[in-house]
Amino acid sequence: MNAISLDIRPHEDWFQAHVASERARERENPAPLTLKEQHTANVLAHARAITAKERLSPTEVRASLLAALYHDVARFEQFRRFRTFRDAESFNHGQWGVRILKREARLADELPETRRLTLAAVGLHNRYALPSRLPEPFRRVANVVRDADKLDILRVMDETLHHPDAATRTAVLSLPDVPGLYSSRVREDALADRVAAYADLRSVNDFRVLLGTWIGDLNYATSRRRFLEEGHARHLVETLPEDDAYRDVRAHLLRRLSGGLC
Ligand SMILES: [Fe+2]
Structure with missing residues (x-):
């Protein structure tokens, strides 16, 4: 055989x-x-x-x-x-x-x-x-x-969202990239360690948060290890503004993405 x-x-x-x-x-x-x-x-x-x-x-x-x-x-x-x-x-x-x-x-x-x-x-x-x-x-x-x-989408999005031109970032996602615009549902999901939903996104920054929550949406330990090691999610979350809308979400996700909590 x-x-x-x-x-x-x-x-x-x-x-x-x-x-x-x-x-x-x-x-x-x-x-x-x-x-x-x-x-x-x-x-x-x-x-x-x-x-x-x-x-x-x-x-x-x-x-x-x-x-x-x-x-x-x-x-x-x-x-x-x-x-x-x-x-x-x-x-x-x-x-x-x-x-x-x-x-x-x-x-x-x-x-x-x-x-x-x-x-x-x-x-x-x-x-x-x-x-x-x-x-x-x-x-x-x-x-x-x-x-x-998901692991490779993270890479693509990390590269795309670091494009210096906001109009390009907006064009890719069909979402506005302006400070102060955010979804409270996406915020709540991130703080409760839930995976955020595309339907709730209001801005490019929300999308950065959503990608950070994907650590909770991977099925294999090997995938989670690669997700953390490659650092794309951390890189994306680090570029969130430290304003009232995102300061706590950013800190929470960075703690999760440092590898200690999953
Ligand atoms: Fe596909």
């Missing part, structure tokens, strides 16, 4: 060719596609690190790596056709990714169990929360991808 291989090289080769063909069709502005390609490589690297340390079956590990590689496979078509990465203005890119993988028969050579786990994780990776009745193996694999994705 063959052992489950963790070599996904043929899939990585196909993915590279897919990106190259999408890029060839995108003459106007290929830069966003390059960012997504880099993001995919980083998410796959995080997934490798998480699965190397956590207790998962070989099938779950293989599915986690495949789902990390393919989680944003629909982003390239999404940008080319709709000029945006906003799902509300185009399509649900997790579900569309499942369609692409089926259309291209990408998982036809995988074991049925690997195929099911991979497709579910791709389809669920961008949901606000996983369905409460999702069976454990599906949950474990989806959570690897969701943790790995």
Whole structure:
């Protein structure tokens, strides 16, 4: 009987060719596609690190790596056709990714169990929360991808929000970047160690707070360790203003992000 291989090289080769063909069709502005390609490589690297340390079956590990590689496979078509990465203005890119993988028969050579786990994780990776009745193996694999994705989103946001131009920061998030504007719900969530919600954001600074609360939204100890070690969340929280709106939230989050409380 063959052992489950963790070599996904043929899939990585196909993915590279897919990106190259999408890029060839995108003459106007290929830069966003390059960012997504880099993001995919980083998410796959995080997934490798998480699965190397956590207790998962070989099938779950293989599915986690495949789902990390393919989680944003629909982003390239999404940008080319709709000029945006906003799902509300185009399509649900997790579900569309499942369609692409089926259309291209990408998982036809995988074991049925690997195929099911991979497709579910791709389809669920961008949901606000996983369905409460999702069976454990599906949950474990989806959570690897969701943790790995968050770890790299932190990097992207750390780089983006340090852009010196406030107009650029606002454009990226569609949120105003002005002092004094904040959400009391986001404040309360952060102080109570809850994960803040996108729907409550009122400003770019609220978004910095939300990203800091993500330490409570990671599923694996390995992910939390990497989150703290990489320092992106701390870096983001440190740039919050020390005014009445954020002083206590900033201090509270910095204590949590120094690694002592989780
Ligand atoms: Fe995604």
